[in-house]
């Protein structure tokens with residue numbers, strides 16, 4: 001007994017019925033009430049039809065002599081009318097619950113996306129989070145709808161079963177325990193296998209993610225070139241096939257075991273049903289049942305089988321889908337780790353041009369043992385172009401992520417006009433920085449959108465968009481297209497125009513220029529620009545920044561030479577700093593890095 005109770009408790013914990021119902025109720029309580037009312041009316045109509053048929057049949061029990069013709073016609077018309085109503089309400093009810101389910105699916109899918117956008121970048125360092133995200137997105141795509149539909153079936157079949165139980169008891173009370181004997185084993189088997197299937201999927205989420213990744217590589221356009229150039233197709237396909245086959249085989253084995261146990265329980269159920277039928281026939285032969293009872297039984301028998309099956313299906317589907325809902329809650333319960341709502345006075349900061357200082361800053365990535373930056377200090381004064389130089393992996397891009405407050409440092413701080421950026425509202429602070437990441441995004445939207453995204457909080461200003469494009473050199477590229485700034489870029493959508501890497505870079509720089517930020521950061525953003533474009537860009541950058549500042553990362557001497565001040569980073573520290581001439585004269589790491597011959 002205690003074992004059963006423990007199992008029930010475990011099931012309850014797994015399915016989160018209260019949370020799932022609360023979530024669904026919050027989204028659309030009105031529609032749920034309408035749907036439930038329709039189900040009630042539908043079932044009342046069905047029971048009314050069956051009961052009026054019983055009353056109709058009872059009229060014939062006394063033979064021709066005692067037949068009341070008016071009553072026969074009355075019950076017949078009544079049964080027919082209510083039967084027609086039943087059919088109509090049934091269709092409306094199915095439509096209402098289906099549309100309710102689709103709305104809820106859509107809403108929860110949106111909640112998942114909205115919540116994901118609130119989470120910090122550091123979550124993306126953790127494969128466990130990526131598994132949670134994958135499971136939640138999959139569950140969010142269809143499980144809420146499936147829950148609503150199973151709840152609908154559950155409500156419908158339960159009400160129908162109550163009516164049937166009443167009629168069965170009225171016919172013969174022994175039918176009730178027999179019915180339970182049929183229902184419970186099937187229910188038990190389905191729930192048990194739902195659990196197993198869920199656990200199997202949970203355990204294999206990482207492998208599923210690997211197949212998704214491989215599939216993207218093989219079918220997406222990002223890797224299409226390299227895969228063909230290096231003939232990687234067969235290798236990837238084999239790897240993909242191995243994992244897929246393993247997963248499919250395991251799933252088939254699980255389904256096979258389920259099928260065997262289901263056959264056994266369904267056989268038992270069918271036997272029990274025929275026993276029920278025998279009981280009814282015996283009772284009728286002994287004269288313990290009326291004609292009406294036999295008619296009721298004849299209607300109920302096929303109906304009760306499908307109701308019980310429907311009920312079991314609904315309960316097990318409700319259970320099964322609910323365990324997947326746990327994945328959605330697991331994601332929705334994750335909280336942003338960073339304090340985003342600093343209350344520092346932004347007005348005071350705005351009164352002066354931005355002076356950024358990095359003070360004794362140390363940082364290592366979450367889940368990583370080694371420090372990437374260790375006790376590093378530097379300043380980015382207003383009106384100056386500052387450059388960061390260092391070998392690959394020196395930590396330059398990491399410093400930029402910290403400057404954008406995508407991560408917080410472990411020690412030390414970053415200040416803007418003397419205020420620690422952690423004390424500021426994160427969205428306000430991020431608007432003070434515009435950045436072109438090394439792996440900037442090529443948005444497959446219009447060219448105008450690509451630039452406007454630099455300051456989406458502001459109404460789109462076509463003149464300013466064009467101005468930003470002129471400064472970055474993107475204007476010349478876009479003018480070539482007949483649709484100009486409205487041209488859709490990239491190959492994802494019909495009629496999209498693809499740009500060269502350098503042209504995409506110009507567009508990304510225009511996006512950063514469009515922002516009204518105090519600090520512009522270019523991380524290897526000019527690597528694909530030709531020499532003329534690069535020169536023009538730096539002229540524009542000086543013109544654009546005024547008393548604002550710029551931080552540039554590059555491995556190209558032609559870019560770095562343009563900076564007012566250069567920091568050389570090595571071994572997680574700043575090892576040299578000064579302007580180009582100072583650093584050359586010092587004959588240190590900087591001059592070696594660029595192989596500059598000394599006089």
Ligand SMILES: Nc1ncnc2c1ncn2[C@@H]1O[C@H](COP(=O)(O)OP(=O)(O)OP(=O)(O)O)[C@@H](O)[C@H]1O
Nearest residue numbers: 125365368372390391392393394395396397398399
């Ligand atoms: N998301 C991450 N999680 C863990 N470690 C990371 C992550 N990103 C970078 N690193 C590690 O941090 C170190 C610094 O990387 P970073 O990208 O900042 O270097 P970089 O100086 O910009 O290099 P490059 O010149 O090649 O662009 C590297 O050793 C890298 O392996």
